[in-house]
Amino acid sequence: MGVYLFKRLLLIIPTFLGITLITFLIIQMAPGSPVSLKIQQMGGEGIRTETVSKAVIEQTKKLYGLDQPIHVQYLQWIKRLATFNFGDSYKDHRPVLTKIREALPVTLLLNFISIFLIYLISIPLGIFSALKSRTLLDQAVTVILFILYSLPSFWVAMILIIYLGGGEYLNLFPVAGISSQGVGELTRWGQFGNVLWHLVLPIIVLTYGGFAFLARLSRAQLLEVIRQDYIRTARAKGLSESAVILKHALRNSLIPLITLSGTLLPAMIGGSVVVEQIFSIPGMGKLGFEAVLSRDYPTVMAIAAIEALLTLVGILVSDLMYVWVDPRISFEGM
Amino acid sequence: MWPPGPRGQPRRVAPTIMNDTLLTVENLKTYFFTERGVFKSVDDVSFTVPRGKTVGIVGESGSGKSVTALSILRLVSAPGKIVGGRVMVSCRGVLQYAPTGTVDLLTLEESEMRRFRGGKIAMIFQEPMTSLNPVFTIGDQIEEAVALHQKELNEAQRWEQVLEVLRLVRIPDPERAARSYPHELSGGMRQRAMIAIALGCRPEILIADEPTTALDVTVQAQVLELLRELRERLGMSLILITHDLGVVAEQADEVIVMYAGKIVEQGTVRQIFSHPRHPYTRALLEALPTFHTTGRLRTIPGSVPSLAALPRGCSFQERCDRVQQRCREEDPELMVMGEGQVARCFFPEL
Numbered sequence: 001m002g003v004y005l006f007k008r009l010l011l012i013i014p015t016f017l018g019i020t021l022i023t024f025l026i027i028q029m030a031p032g033s034p035v036s037l038k039i040q041q042m043g044g045e046g047i048r049t050e051t052v053s054k055a056v057i058e059q060t061k062k063l064y065g066l067d068q069p070i071h072v073q074y075l076q077w078i079k080r081l082a083t084f085n086f087g088d089s090y091k092d093h094r095p096v097l098t099k100i101r102e103a104l105p106v107t108l109l110l111n112f113i114s115i116f117l118i119y120l121i122s123i124p125l126g127i128f129s130a131l132k133s134r135t136l137l138d139q140a141v142t143v144i145l146f147i148l149y150s151l152p153s154f155w156v157a158m159i160l161i162i163y164l165g166g167g168e169y170l171n172l173f174p175v176a177g178i179s180s181q182g183v184g185e186l187t188r189w190g191q192f193g194n195v196l197w198h199l200v201l202p203i204i205v206l207t208y209g210g211f212a213f214l215a216r217l218s219r220a221q222l223l224e225v226i227r228q229d230y231i232r233t234a235r236a237k238g239l240s241e242s243a244v245i246l247k248h249a250l251r252n253s254l255i256p257l258i259t260l261s262g263t264l265l266p267a268m269i270g271g272s273v274v275v276e277q278i279f280s281i282p283g284m285g286k287l288g289f290e291a292v293l294s295r296d297y298p299t300v301m302a303i304a305a306i307e308a309l310l311t312l313v314g315i316l317v318s319d320l321m322y323v324w325v326d327p328r329i330s331f332e333g334m
Numbered sequence: 335m336w337p338p339g340p341r342g343q344p345r346r347v348a349p350t351i352m353n354d355t356l357l358t359v360e361n362l363k364t365y366f367f368t369e370r371g372v373f374k375s376v377d378d379v380s381f382t383v384p385r386g387k388t389v390g391i392v393g394e395s396g397s398g399k400s401v402t403a404l405s406i407l408r409l410v411s412a413p414g415k416i417v418g419g420r421v422m423v424s425c426r427g428v429l430q431y432a433p434t435g436t437v438d439l440l441t442l443e444e445s446e447m448r449r450f451r452g453g454k455i456a457m458i459f460q461e462p463m464t465s466l467n468p469v470f471t472i473g474d475q476i477e478e479a480v481a482l483h484q485k486e487l488n489e490a491q492r493w494e495q496v497l498e499v500l501r502l503v504r505i506p507d508p509e510r511a512a513r514s515y516p517h518e519l520s521g522g523m524r525q526r527a528m529i530a531i532a533l534g535c536r537p538e539i540l541i542a543d544e545p546t547t548a549l550d551v552t553v554q555a556q557v558l559e560l561l562r563e564l565r566e567r568l569g570m571s572l573i574l575i576t577h578d579l580g581v582v583a584e585q586a587d588e589v590i591v592m593y594a595g596k597i598v599e600q601g602t603v604r605q606i607f608s609h610p611r612h613p614y615t616r617a618l619l620e621a622l623p624t625f626h627t628t629g630r631l632r633t634i635p636g637s638v639p640s641l642a643a644l645p646r647g648c649s650f651q652e653r654c655d656r657v658q659q660r661c662r663e664e665d666p667e668l669m670v671m672g673e674g675q676v677a678r679c680f681f682p683e684l
């Protein structure tokens with residue numbers, strides 16, 4: 001196990017470098033640059049870039065190190081990364097690390113709660129559908145899940161804001177930010193409650209579409225497992241139907257669902273951009289989106305690096321969970 | 335097996351259950367209701383299983399052997415349904431059933447049925463590779479059976495039982511085997527583990543559905559030998575399902591030949607092998623390799639007709655070399671051929 005883990009961790013390094021290198025190149029190749037944006041901001045809308053003296057451009061480039069060849073820039077970025085220095089944001093000149101430290105916990109909280117809820121609801125729903133398979137109830141569940149799945153999240157977010165967020169109808173939930181003003185005066189639990197209250201609508205938007213996939217997967221898995229010979233063996237022993245399902249079938253059918261959870265987190269963080277933007281949640285998605293718009297290279301690269309790492313670790317965790325839940329898979333074979 | 339009746343007359347189902355009879359299946363009918371029609375997989379099957387004896391059921395693939403076995407345990411799953419018959423089990427010593435001494439499994443509540451499943455009648459399956467749950471150890475899977483049917487035991491005693499049955503089925507190093515997962519054992523060992531699970535239930539009747547088909551030849555012989563030995567040692571009855579007449583010749587006391595969901599011939603091993611009456615049985619015997627076989631084996635031409643669209647008259651007519659006009663018009667009943675031997679044929683071999 002130790003050897004396996006060591007090998008896998010070693011493998012993460014080149015993969016990580018590859019991902020960040022490609023990201024680095026794509027960002028540099030994309031049209032627009034921090035320099036031109038800066039000059040636009042300095043000169044206002046009316047002034048064309050050409051009229052600004054070459055000296056200013058050179059000066060700005062030098063300031064950011066953009067006058068160097070691209071491989072030198074990348075190596076410098078890696079060098080700084082080794083000391084956990086992501087540089088300063090071009091936008092507000094605060095250290096990128098500080099900005100990420102503020103944003104990451106928010107996004108993680110949002111996504112952990114969402115994933116937890118998705119599992120909590122999908123798996124029982126999937127089991128229920130499988131046990132009632134091909135009945136009207138099962139079909140009703142299927143249809144509802146697919147409708148939910150196909151609703152675009154920005155639309156659902158708008159509907160929720162209009163109907164529940166103090167638009168023309170009910171005013172049950174806040175629609176922006178993650179806490180109320182003056183939240184600092186509340187007790188610790190009060191603060192926590194306040195944050196959760198703010199997260200209700202974003203979490204609804206993040207979860208509703210996820211049920212369909214996992215519930216269908218657990219339904220299909222359970223139906224597949226129930227057909228297996230060993231389920232018949234369990235019945236032939238004289239086990240009750242509930243023991244057959246809950247012990248023999250469920251354990252086997254959950255294997256792919258459990259292992260999936262490792263890769264779900266990075267995927268969801270990527271998907272929370274829209275939600276964070278709509279609900280003005282100061283998380284990684286919003287930070288990244290704004291950084292891209294303002295060509296804030298250090299912030300973009302830092303976020304890319306963190307997400308790459310999360311993904312790689314997520315995949316590793318998935319594989320480790322396979323070994324943990326399925327005795328047929330061992331470290332030796334990997 | 336059956337009380338003697340007038341020769342050449344249709345057999346009547348045994349009116350009384352004889353003292354040494356453990357299981358009596360009467361007029362069992364199990365149909366599969368599919369979009370392509372109703373498949374009469376088991377159609378009016380009757381037989382008895384005497385205490386301590388082996389009943390062999392033979393027949394080609396699709397003749398309804400497995401469905402018969404699953405019906406006895408009421409394990410047929412949709413779209414299959416038991417549509418008629420009785421499965422009488424003798425329950426001497428069980429107070430609840432003392433007045434009659436027998437119970438019809440098909441009339442029991444599901445919760446009551448569960449005590450018989452495994453406890454009275456255990457079953458082992460064809461595929462040892464897929465019939466064990468991959469995520470539980472062998473020991474756990476045996477212990478589960480022990481816990482279900484020997485409720486009086488505590489945990490330590492149960493584990494002792496687990497090791498005991500593993501020893502019974504001759505698994506080397508039972509302690510280690512108990513802690514192994516199915517994938518860590520060879521095919522032969524897995525089938526032994528399957529048998530151990532069945533024995534953990536302390537059954538009086540063991541149904542073995544092609545227990546050796548998936549195993550290689552030497553292992554086959556060992557497993558069959560083990561089954562015979564266990565039957566004798568534990569005084570069980572064995573229902574041995576196979577398509578291998580050779581196995582039946584060695585193991586069985588009585589033989590049931592099935593064709594297209596029906597019993598076509600039934601008798602003692604001696605009768606079946608020395609005087610087969612039904613043309614199908616004879617054809618099966620001729621297809622059996624013997625010590626003297628030279629050249630090609632005989633095969634039975636044609637194949638089993640679809641159970642959803644059986645021809646009028648005898649099911650075997652298309653493949654029969656003795657077929658006559660009557661066979662195409664009338665469905666023969668099981669006729670008494672001699673003491674204990676019956677065959678479903680108008681023109682049996684004499």
Ligand SMILES: Nc1ncnc2c1ncn2[C@@H]1O[C@H](COP(=O)(O)OP(=O)(O)OP(=O)(O)O)[C@@H](O)[C@H]1O
Binds near residue numbers: 398
């Ligand atoms: N799930 C099912 N759906 C529809 N028909 C079925 C189903 N299971 C069995 N049958 C029908 O029952 C018939 C008998 O099947 P069964 O499994 O008892 O055959 P068998 O004699 O055990 O054959 P084998 O030697 O291949 O195990 C099949 O030919 C098929 O027509």
Ligand SMILES: [Mg+2]
Binds near residue numbers: 399400401543544
């Ligand atoms: Mg079969």
